[in-house]
Amino acid sequence: MADPDPAADGGDPPESDPIVEAIFDAVAATAPEIRAALPGRRVESGTDNPSGESVLAGDLYADELLADALTAVEGVGSFVSEEREAAVDAGGAVGEGAYAVAIDPLDGSSNLRSNNAMGTVVGVYDAPLPATGRDLVAAGYVLYGPITTMVVADADGVREEVVTESERGSVDRSIVEGDLRLPDDPLVYGFGGRVPDWPDDFTAYAREVEDELKLRYGGAMVGDVNQVLTYGGIFAYPALVDAPDGKLRLSFEANPIAYIVERAGGAATDGEVDILDVEPEGVHDRVPLYVGNERLVERLKAALD
Ligand code: AHM
Numbered sequence: 001m002a003d004p005d006p007a008a009d010g011g012d013p014p015e016s017d018p019i020v021e022a023i024f025d026a027v028a029a030t031a032p033e034i035r036a037a038l039p040g041r042r043v044e045s046g047t048d049n050p051s052g053e054s055v056l057a058g059d060l061y062a063d064e065l066l067a068d069a070l071t072a073v074e075g076v077g078s079f080v081s082e083e084r085e086a087a088v089d090a091g092g093a094v095g096e097g098a099y100a101v102a103i104d105p106l107d108g109s110s111n112l113r114s115n116n117a118m119g120t121v122v123g124v125y126d127a128p129l130p131a132t133g134r135d136l137v138a139a140g141y142v143l144y145g146p147i148t149t150m151v152v153a154d155a156d157g158v159r160e161e162v163v164t165e166s167e168r169g170s171v172d173r174s175i176v177e178g179d180l181r182l183p184d185d186p187l188v189y190g191f192g193g194r195v196p197d198w199p200d201d202f203t204a205y206a207r208e209v210e211d212e213l214k215l216r217y218g219g220a221m222v223g224d225v226n227q228v229l230t231y232g233g234i235f236a237y238p239a240l241v242d243a244p245d246g247k248l249r250l251s252f253e254a255n256p257i258a259y260i261v262e263r264a265g266g267a268a269t270d271g272e273v274d275i276l277d278v279e280p281e282g283v284h285d286r287v288p289l290y291v292g293n294e295r296l297v298e299r300l301k302a303a304l305d
């Protein structure tokens with residue numbers, strides 16, 4: 001007969017959180033449908049999002065599909081999206097047993113036009129938003145590359161899965177890397193924005209890094225961060241001279257990515273403090289993001305002093 005409480009004798013690993021598992025099941029289940037819908041949705045939808053950016057038909061489709069799938073998950077109390085002004089109330093009390101799920105439905109969607117990689121970013125917060133990244137209990141992303149992969153991080157670590165759909169329509173998650181760690185020796189870098197818009201101290205740091213690493217910049221944070229997780233290195237969307245908070249959003253992009261990379265042994269900063277400690281004023285706040293190899297992030301912080 002099975003031990004009724006295997007953890008009591010210190011033997012077994014902790015059970016994963018069933019709500020978090022259900023959230024990532026729901027995200028994986030939408031992935032083939034989002035992917036299949038993209039060919040006809042490469043055009044502008046005619047609306048702007050709360051960050052003032054033009055929304056593509058693919059962004060809207062992914063947002064609606066994910067909202068339906070995630071608000072149906074028991075234990076999700078609210079759904080918050082980069083594409084929506086307000087949170088969608090999903091029933092449960094966030095912070096009292098239910099989670100808030102923050103989504104960037106189609107990160108890097110400007111790549112739809114050029115048919116390059118993009119993804120979906122997921123943050124699972126145990127507090128109503130806006131909250132700091134310290135309230136994350138899990139985070140992950142789907143990467144729509146030549147294959148569909150999903151990287152999931154929680155208290156137990158980071159894993160990479162391949163998401164496939166059978167001919168009968170069932171969606172399968174299979175783990176291809178159970179303990180994803182940032183390689184110690186950095187190989188690649190990718191920095192967003194235009195050089196003339198960068199502050200001088202960041203430009204000087206970038207010049208050093210250019211001599212040491214290979215450039216890998218694809219215009220979708222998830223794709224570029226996935227290269228850093230695979231090969232080692234650093235990704236940044238820096239503070240710009242005319243946009244000191246950079247481009248990326250704290251709740252939907254920077255916090256989930258910082259959570260994942262830190263759990264994989266890397267670091268993430270806004271230039272001064274750990275991304276996960278940045279106090280948001282609003283759900284759509286932007287933040288500069290520098291993330292990856294710990295030594296490179298420390299050097300960057302020193303360069304920006
Ligand atoms: P999005 O979520 O609206 O697609 O915007 C975020 C994207 C990131 O994925 C990427 O790092 C950045 O914008 C690219 O910006 P740029 O086109 O300025 O290089």
Ligand code: MG
Pocket residue numbers: 104106107108221253
């Ligand atoms: Mg994005």
